[in-house]
């Protein structure tokens with residue numbers, strides 16, 4: 001029995017399912033990590049994997065990025081939690097407002113789920129309306145109003161027990177990449193407070209917006225006076241410094257950020273128009289509070305992360321996109337050599353494979369991918385020291401730390417994996 005198997009046996013006795021988040025479990029048991037550096041993750045079994053999970057997108061600069069670690073270290077000597085305001089929170093909010101196109105004000109929080117939950121509450125407070133529209137396969141965290149037809153771990157569950165029907169009844173779900181469906185849903189429900197969207201779906205595999213789709217979403221929401229929330233938890237500070245909003249040139253009313261903002265430390269933010277943000281307590285009457293919001297360690301990490309991203313944006317974003325492109329090109333060549341039916345979606349530093357001959361443009365087409373082949377791919381890659389998220393309904397992430405050499409090794413691992421899969425078909 002290896003160390004990870006032993007640890008999983010122990011974990012199952014005290015942690016439900018042996019893990020602290022469902023996406024971390026896969027059959028028969030997950031490997032346990034001990035450390036991470038740059039593009040690599042080391043396990044309790046003394047193996048080192050090239051990591052394409054990268055904290056599900058959080059580690060944009062790579063594991064253990066020196067300026068972020070230094071900032072955290074020096075903050076530790078000066079206190080970790082004050083629960084009174086600090087100048088550095090202002091500095092961070094100013095930085096967010098400088099780089100995020102829709103941001104006139106920001107509120108700092110801890111997780112992506114908190115950010116989307118409060119953005120929705122804020123939209124309701126602002127419009128005095130109740131309903132939320134989300135998209136099939138869109139994942140916005142684990143709270144009640146967004147779990148309907150959600151992606152990520154929830155994609156393989158029909159509906160979560162414990163969520164009140166009364167709560168789900170306030171959420172309408174429409175297909176992604178279908179502007180007419182969104183228009184119809186808003187017409188049908190004049191009580192719509194907000195539309196929440198991942199500009200690029202990253203929790204049902206990776207699905208890109210078709211040309212002008214996001215412009216249409218913006219036009220429809222604007223014409224109907226509905227608050228548009230971009231969930232930039234994955235895309236924020238990753239697709240571009242100013243997130244998907246900068247990348248596609250579209251300004252939502254509110255945006256939710258987390259993941260890459262802290263390069264591995266827990267921090268999140270809601271940002272957006274002043275007239276909406278001013279509804280947040282104590283300025284307004286929409287309540288949000290948290291003991292750890294704006295804690296000095298996470299804020300130090302986020303300032304250091306943004307300083308690096310701002311200073312070196314002309315080097316960082318092209319580099320991670322180039323590395324991702326070369327991996328994707330290599331994968332496509334290997335797929336045709338192996339004669340496997342597979343669609344590869346990619347944008348910026350993100351990519352995912354779907355084992356289907358069809359174009360993948362929404363949840364329905366994503367779910368046509370052959371899950372058994374994907375699982376084979378995961379196992380074959382792991383044998384070749386490459387770790388991708390274990391589920392088809394997640395996305396692979398490239399970081400600034402991934403090198404050309406990493407890319408070459410990754411292409412080689414995918415090529416061999418495809419050959420093995422083809423042989424056994």
Ligand SMILES: Cc1ncc(COP(=O)(O)O)c(C=O)c1O
Nearest residue numbers: 111112113139140141233234258
């Ligand atoms: C797009 C999106 N929104 C929200 C969340 C929730 O973030 P967190 O896991 O930090 O609560 C996630 C991550 O899982 C996500 O990918």
Ligand SMILES: NCC(=O)CCC(=O)O
Nearest residue numbers: 021023024056152203394
């Ligand atoms: N895309 C889903 C997540 O990012 C969740 C990460 C986790 O719960 O470990």
